[in-house]
Amino acid sequence: MQTPPIDILDRTLILHHKHELPLHSQVRQALRGIIDAHFDDGQQFWTEGALIEKLGVSRITVRRALEDLQREGVLNRQRAKGSFVCKSDSDVTVQFAPYIGILVPNCNSPFLTALLEQLGLASTKQKQRVTIHLYERGQNIGEMLHRLEHGAEEEALILLGSPYDMSQDMYDALRASNYRVVCVDSPARNAPFVGVDNEAGIRMGLEHLRDQGHRRIAYIANESSQHPNVAERIQVFTQLGQEWGMETQVFNPGTRVWESSYDAALQVLEDVVEWGATAIFTASDEGAWATMKWLREHGIEVPNQISVLGFDDAKPSAHTFPALSSVATPPELIAQYTLELLNSPDLHTAFWPKRALVTPRLVVRESTTATIETTVPQSTAC
8 A cells, every 4th residue: 555645744734833732742633633534554654754854843743743643553663664554443552551660769859749749640640550669878779679569561660860870770770670661850871761951941041031131140050960950051051151141150069969959059159149140040949949048148139139040940939938930840741751651662662762851931930030230220311
């Protein structure tokens, strides 16, 4: 059977980049309609390359749409052969593991707490039972494996927020035991991964402060700078500051994994103020909370004298005084992408590790405002 011409897309698909639906969902919906109308059961579907060229979108967008169609049972994707249309229930069987285990460090992190909550809700909706496995600093990986309640055929695993120096060893050990594993927030080499688009987050935060008139902005790395997320954020912050002709400075208290990110911010604030920052951008909301408390105790008004911007938008940030502006990393989307990857049939058989990055959004509240210089009207000559 000859595959229908891909020019069908010219008549049926118009992508809207500002649509409330993400691009991959728009593509999936359109392709589903085309399959129903133009393809027969067993017919070979268009290749990723052909779709990318025709639609002018990224490989990630196309791959995500095709993976969604496979999960729905509409496509059967076969390695080295391509994708084939399925129009009978027997063609593709997708089975979820009945149990999901979440391995998470026993640390006080509002971000990880929010993710745990959303992962639990999303798993319950698709009738998968969740078990949370807490582990302590320095705990033996073999001991963690021994504590797992189910075998690899029954339980799929999520490595959530693993310390950067443990992620790889944990992932390798679990895969050696044939567990399906997705890393969340902390990547490991050749591992399926769900995380935040750090570049987009730093860009929108720094752009907001720039638009408010700030040109002397400090970045407090109150989380460990050895973590890939923080290292990337520092790099993007520094690069954008140079490109935009701003005075930027990174203040790194040398936070280690498992140490308090709240206390870490307190260690450098005297230097930040002495440097003359008009705005402070922190690696996480905990650092922003500490910053606002310290500034208030030292008679410095937020935001009138110094604006403060966090990252993550943890729940308490809406109730601080003043309410904290922050770059939000939606935990419900991270949870959704994580389960989609974890339950995908070709999780560990694809040619390349599966990755999904969630685009953050800026939440502007009361802790950021225009600099005094930009809010004072220019005097006019009489």
